[in-house]
Amino acid sequence: MPTKIEKDSLTGTETTGHVWDGIQELNTPLPRWWLYTFYACIAFAAVWVVIYPAFPFQGATGLSGWIAREAVVDTVREAEARREPMMARIRSATPQQIADDPELRNFAIAGGRIAFANNCAGCHGAGGQGAVGGFPSLADDDWIWGGSHDAIRETIAHGIRAGESDSERISMMPRFLADGVLTLPQVNDTAEFVLSLTGRATDAAAAERGATLFTENCAACHGEAGEGNRDVGAPRLSDRIWLYGGDKPSIVRSIAYSRSGVMPAWGPRLDAAVINMLAVYVHALGGGEN
Ligand code: HEC
Ligand code: HEC
Structure with a gap:
């Protein structure tokens, strides 16, 4: 309820004239420097909005035409x-x-x-x-x-x-089992021979039979002793480095269904x-x- 403006006896500050339940409000305005800085900020923002892009719309640029994305480019x-x-x-x-x-x-x-x-x-x-x-x-x-x-x-x-x-670079190893070039026992024998190249054959007789099969079917690409051939991208089989695994099931799979690794052309x-x-x-x- 507005009453008349008077001086507060305790602080010596003027009141605003507002009183609630007997409590008076003192009139303590913002410091001038604060107020003018505040007005200056509003004015600055208004100018900024006009000059620089300030709205998140496609193509909404300010008068200057400056765009952060183009500056990066x-x-x-x-x-x-x-x-x-x-x-x-x-x-x-x-x-x-x-x-x-x-x-x-x-x-x-x-x-x-x-x-x-x-x-x-x-x-x-x-x-x-x-x-x-x-x-x-x-x-x-x-x-x-x-x-x-x-x-x-x-x-x-x-x-x-x-x-x-x-x-x-291209070369395709035949799918020896899937294409019916070798029977499953023959694939097994060849795999034993491949294992023997790294001293890991488990069945000497099978590896023996596999040696002949290898000469007939594999040596053209992988070399007589499995040393590999870079002209046709046939990996060496006589080392212990394997693209697809060197355990017997992996080798059987490589022979039976063949593999054909693909790498994109980067040119x-x-x-x-x-x-x-x-x-x-x-x-x-x-x-x-x-
Ligand atoms: C026409 C050429 C060609 C013939 C014939 C061929 N290979 Fe291959 N062989 C390849 C190529 C090429 C790869 C590699 C495939 C890749 O990089 O994805 C390969 C991969 C393999 C692998 C996998 C090697 C690894 O590091 O994992 C084995 C095992 C293998 N051949 C065994 C044989 C056997 C055994 C025969 C004969 C029964 C045979 N290959 C016949 C070309 C041939
Ligand atoms: C999608 C998978 C993939 C990507 C991506 C890829 N490569 Fe390959 N890269 C392969 C495969 C698979 C082979 C083996 C192909 C084979 O069996 O003959 C290979 C083989 C190679 C070889 C031959 C290795 C050898 O022993 O002769 C080189 C070199 C090579 N990559 C370099 C690169 C470089 C450099 C890049 C990047 C620009 C790259 N690759 C990206 C899959 C990839």
Whole structure:
């Protein structure tokens, strides 16, 4: 209930004239500096809304036309332009030439590491260590298709059995049981022979019979002694490195139904400079050959 404005006897402050249940309200206005700062903020916000994009609608830009997303694109483009002279040199060099030039090599390894993490680690593992199920390790010196700079570049650019490049790497092992080339006992004998290559045969007579079958059916691709053949991407069977598992059931399965690992072709997806950087990076993982 409004009453008349008077001075509060205790504090000496004026009252507003409002009284509730006998309690009076003192008039203590905001400090001037606070109030003016507040007004200034409102004015600033009003100007900001006009100049900069302030509404979350498509195309709702302010008068200045500045858009955060475009600013990012510009910054990225500037960074790419700064990188371009180096990228051009890498694009036009061979992986071997890049590896021989310390400056190019450092740049390529750094870029290759990022491109590998983005595109390859999902299948080949973060450090290129590979995974059971057909994903070869790229960090050892056991190569299916070849470990020279050029061979690695070729594999990355054109892919393997992906049907994405005319020069892709391709070879198909027959499905010996499924296609009726061998009977199940013959598959078993051949598997025993394959096991014997790493000293693990459990049935000497079967391995003996398997040796003949191997010469007739397998040696053309895998070599007489199972040493493998990079021309047709036939892995070595005489080491203890297996794409699909080296226990007997896995080997029987490989022979009976065959395997055909697929790797995408990266030539159509990545900059030629990035392919070169990846080749240098993979070569440097540990198993690169001359
Ligand atoms: C979808 C899974 C997948 C992705 C992604 C992938 N690879 Fe592969 N890669 C494979 C498979 C499977 C093989 C083995 C093919 C075979 O059995 O011959 C392979 C083989 C290779 C080989 C040949 C190895 C050898 O021993 O000769 C190289 C080199 C290679 N990959 C590099 C790369 C690089 C570099 C990338 C990234 C740009 C990449 N791969 C991405 C699945 C993949
Ligand atoms: C036309 C060529 C060809 C012939 C013939 C062939 N292979 Fe293969 N073999 C391959 C290729 C290529 C691969 C690799 C498939 C892949 O990388 O996915 C392979 C893979 C294998 C594997 C799996 C190796 C691993 O590391 O897991 C075994 C085991 C094998 N072959 C055994 C045989 C046996 C035994 C025979 C004969 C009965 C035979 N192959 C005949 C081409 C051939």
